Amino acid sequence: MTTINDIAKLANVSRTTVSRVLNNNGYVSDEVRKRIMKIVEETGYIPSLSAKSLRTKKSGVIGVILPKISTETASRVVSGINEVVASENFQILLTDTELNKEKEIEYIRLLQSRHVDGIILLATNINDRLISTIEDAALPFISLGQDLPGVTSIVYDDYHASVDMTNMLIGQGHDKIAFIGVGEEDPSVGVERKKGYFDSLEKHQLLINDSWIQLGDFSIESGYECMKKIVKRNEDNLPTAVFVVTDRMAIGAMEYLREQGIRIPQDMAVAGIGASTLSQYVTPALTTIDYFNKEAGKKAAQLLLQQLKQKKEKEKFIQTYRLIKRDSV
Amino acid sequence: MTTINDIAKLANVSRTTVSRVLNNNGYVSDEVRKRIMKIVEETGYIPSLSAKSLRTKKSGVIGVILPKISTETASRVVSGINEVVASENFQILLTDTELNKEKEIEYIRLLQSRHVDGIILLATNINDRLISTIEDAALPFISLGQDLPGVTSIVYDDYHASVDMTNMLIGQGHDKIAFIGVGEEDPSVGVERKKGYFDSLEKHQLLINDSWIQLGDFSIESGYECMKKIVKRNEDNLPTAVFVVTDRMAIGAMEYLREQGIRIPQDMAVAGIGASTLSQYVTPALTTIDYFNKEAGKKAAQLLLQQLKQKKEKEKFIQTYRLIKRDSV
DNA sequence: AAATGATATGTAATCGATTACACACAGTTG
DNA sequence: CAACTGTGTGTAATCGATTACATATCATTT
Structure with missing residues (x-):
């Protein structure tokens, strides 16, 4: 490895001068600058950023x-x-x-x-x-x-996003809205999004039914399983919409519904969050929230x-x- | 920032000894080791990896x-x-x-x-x-x-993957197979995959029709556009299958076909490469190749x-x- | 009792850069 | 012409670690 010292020797200057040239820092005559640059290029010298970082405290x-x-x-x-x-x-x-x-x-x-x-x-x-x-x-x-x-x-803005989505579903005439969420360890996805859902339902004085609510683990598979549980437990009185807190889980839920011949959106509307590429190209295309x-x-x-x-x-x-x-x- | 020198002073030893303790290297008495470790923890000392890297040439x-x-x-x-x-x-x-x-x-x-x-x-x-x-x-x-x-x-193994896919399509009875590829700057995707397609067609003595072949730029949109061109140029005699060299472009192609009411796979079979999550959840699910x-x-x-x-x-x-x-x- | 080897610690050089400070030489200014 | 300012370059300390080498102590071996 060539170092700044090697360059200095080859150019017959001190390493201070080489450093000045390399960092465009302080006075250096044109003649010397050119000489040094030439040698730098010929040797393919690459400064050590570890050394630089050690000295300057910046990496x-x-x-x-x-x-x-x-x-x-x-x-x-x-x-x-x-x-x-x-x-x-x-x-x-x-x-x-x-x-x-x-x-x-x-x-x-x-x-x-x-x-x-x-x-x-x-x-x-x-x-x-x-x-x-x-x-x-x-x-x-x-x-x-x-x-x-x-x-x-x-x-x-998980809370308001969730409120908006729930409101929108309600605005579409849904009054039995199921929910697939995640655990409360995650304050944003687990707590805020759920809160938005609850608050919206409450504000519209809608029923909150425990058997409509399931928690998954972010995976597509868990979305599938949650949807399955919701459907099984409510076979006589299915909700008409399901709000899923992530697109991936929503995709899983859709897959289960499709398997069961439950039509989306006629029999059950589905909404997700995340605006994944997936959401755009599944059939039917998934209603979702883009967080940019x-x-x-x-x-x-x-x-x-x-x-x-x-x-x-x-x-x-x-x-x-x-x-x-x-x-x- | 505390340094190894600070630790050494606090522990009344040389920095060499501290270094030995930290790297579990050479002899250090239990008593000193404990003393040093205690101080390290109390001070929350974190070694500088820049310095270490400068000295050891490893990062x-x-x-x-x-x-x-x-x-x-x-x-x-x-x-x-x-x-x-x-x-x-x-x-x-x-x-x-x-x-x-x-x-x-x-x-x-x-x-x-x-x-x-x-x-x-x-x-x-x-x-x-x-x-x-x-x-x-x-x-x-x-x-x-x-x-x-x-x-x-x-x-x-782009070449054989491509051959296999084309063979498979042919095995399904297709003899008019369109192709959406990318430019030859990319030796794997642009050259090898195309070569596999051509060789398979040739081996089965099938027609190669220039108007069936389009090149995109990896984007979903370009898949859409390529498909559009292929359909427009062959309205009286559509190919019955299209092999697309990436899943994303295949998805774009599928979107155009859907818009046009061309049924997949009845009117046109579609195959991609990449095994994206997308490919699994579009409708119909996309036939593709998983590269692991x-x-x-x-x-x-x-x-x-x-x-x-x-x-x-x-x-x-x-x-x-x-x-x-x-x-x- | 001398030699040997294991254990324990320290001294000081080193890695490759940056930079404060010093110095020299020019040209300009009052 | 003395003082000052702007240019151009070098000396040497420094950043925070590792490590070859030296030294000291102690127990063991011959």
């Missing part, structure tokens, strides 16, 4: 912590983040917690030790150790998906870059959403 | 270069890679070329300057500068998707980790595939 790397790497949401968000940070010559160091809370904390510390300049966390839960780890890290930090105390956060994940990723990256330039107070941003009405309703 | 980071970050294929492959490397405590540094050849080269050099321990490239093309940049980098390197000379490569992308990612990571341990000769691996027959045929 040009942004840490991203994902709950699960291979989901469409994650992929869209990362794509948005990358678009923004790459344009400022940062790279992304990717970690995947596999939905494990311990790993979330572990990775924050790891990223810190790697001297990342900032961290974006796609958060799925809130707990004290997490908060204090983030505080201790004392790094520019953005939380996406959950509002973490003391941390600049971008959140999806890629935009959220971009926003997160922009906020982070701002924080890199100057420390800011915690802020909270609410990502807009859009209800996409399609044939499943 | 614990694997560079991954993707052609496009937000595709299902990429996401599956990355997920496979991550699963393997994370288990050995490596992280992934992610870069996205946006299908730009220059960036491919730029990123290899960048990753090199970041002292990544190895690189996995999801390759989409082959060119001399790329090869020589890889050579110069002198890093453990794996190419996934294209067989690069001198580089251990994992390739999908996640497995390929794992394999790539395993090969890379092996190379980290000992340098190896170039090898070439052919990833298996599986034809999934569904309702669209």
